[in-house]
Amino acid sequence: MKLPVVLDFDGVIAKVDLDWSLVKEKVSLETGIKIDSFTEFFNSNFGSPEYDLVSRALEKYEKSALEAASPYPDVKVVLEAINRPLIIATMQTESVVRSFLKKHELLMYISDILGRNRFGSKKEELIYISKKYGSGIFVDDRPSNCKVARKLGFKAFLLDRRKGKTLKNLLDYFYTISI
Known part of the structure; x- marks a missing residue:
């Protein structure tokens, strides 16, 4: 898997x-x-x-x-290209995120949405994923969440869009290291 x-x-x-x-x-x-x-x-x-x-x-x-929001410009092309389960782990409300993804024709790429109505923390979301899959590749814009993910055995990547980083940069890196 x-x-x-x-x-x-x-x-x-x-x-x-x-x-x-x-x-x-x-x-x-x-x-x-x-x-x-x-x-x-x-x-x-x-x-x-x-x-x-x-x-x-x-x-x-x-x-x-x-x-009023839109996805970042690189999101759809990256979601289309990733050939593995895609999970959203967020502290937003699952139904609101699901509606957003559906509105922007992104929901079809997502295997699961984990939100605060089922989990009290990012750590609990990641524990749930690790029990189901063993671990995973984690992308977040908060260093503290990446640190938690690494402690749980995930390959974690910090995405700082304020510094010009994109999901496309990470996708290129995934394929370079053959995760």
């Missing part, structure tokens, strides 16, 4: 253009729960009623941002 390619969503597939500080403030006011960091909150509260409340409040902001 070929190892899957696991892609983060925000920063790899598309830019979720949100003012995260403002959204934290709004979600905190709407829910009555002080949010300093969505990542830390979701890590600590998975499965709780508070988790669900904050997740639902955040979902409407994600949906609004993604209605």
Whole structure:
């Protein structure tokens, strides 16, 4: 079985253009729960009623941002070229990501979407994938997520689009090293 390619969503597939500080403030006011960091909150509260409340409040902001968003220009050609399972591992809402991918005719390339409604952290998503596939190739724009992936046995690649890096660069590298 070929190892899957696991892609983060925000920063790899598309830019979720949100003012995260403002959204934290709004979600905190709407829910009555002080949010300093969505990542830390979701890590600590998975499965709780508070988790669900904050997740639902955040979902409407994600949906609004993604209605106006487009995939990065290199995404479709790379997804078409990768001949192995493709999994999205994101802390966005699965249904919102699925709608985005469908709208932009990318859903057909994706084997699975793992989001925060089923997992409280990127680490838990990667553990799930490692149990199913053994490991995989992981692409994210956050160094901390790449570090977690490496500890779990994934080949992890940091994609920094702000420095001009693209998924196409990584695809070329995959084929060079014959993963």
